[in-house]
Amino acid sequence: MDKIEDKWKSKLTPAQYRVLRQNGTEPAGSGQLLHNKESGVYTCAACGVELFSSANKYDSGSGWPSFDDVMNDTSVVLLPDDSLGMNRVEVECAQCGSHLGHLFDDGPKATTGKRYCINSLSLDFKPQAKQE
Numbered sequence: 001m002d003k004i005e006d007k008w009k010s011k012l013t014p015a016q017y018r019v020l021r022q023n024g025t026e027p028a029g030s031g032q033l034l035h036n037k038e039s040g041v042y043t044c045a046a047c048g049v050e051l052f053s054s055a056n057k058y059d060s061g062s063g064w065p066s067f068d069d070v071m072n073d074t075s076v077v078l079l080p081d082d083s084l085g086m087n088r089v090e091v092e093c094a095q096c097g098s099h100l101g102h103l104f105d106d107g108p109k110a111t112t113g114k115r116y117c118i119n120s121l122s123l124d125f126k127p128q129a130k131q132e
Helices: 003-011 014-020
Strands: 040-044 050-053 076-081 088-093 099-104 115-118 123-127
Touching: 003 014, 014 099, 050 115, 076 099
Parallel strands: none
Antiparallel strands: 040 050, 040 123, 076 088, 088 099, 099 115
């Protein structure tokens, strides 16, 4: 095993490593951040780059946290994914190359029409600072 993957294995939990570094998927409905309603920012669990705002999170009913847009166009990379006999678009962290989830065109039509379907295990959450 190379030193880079050793670094990831020591930084991430085994479940996070499987999702982020081996393109795994957590079971639907199991994610810790699925029902999170707090205001704040969702970051990459591997490297900490800001990915999604809570303002763009919505309940898609898919079983995974869903967002209709990214924080900025440079935070993720979109790649074709033809695995499992499906044509999908994989979403990767632009900074560290970790697998985040997939992008679909079945999101809210009133906004972007996009659904970034993201594994909770690939995310950390930074709550918005409380106003005094």
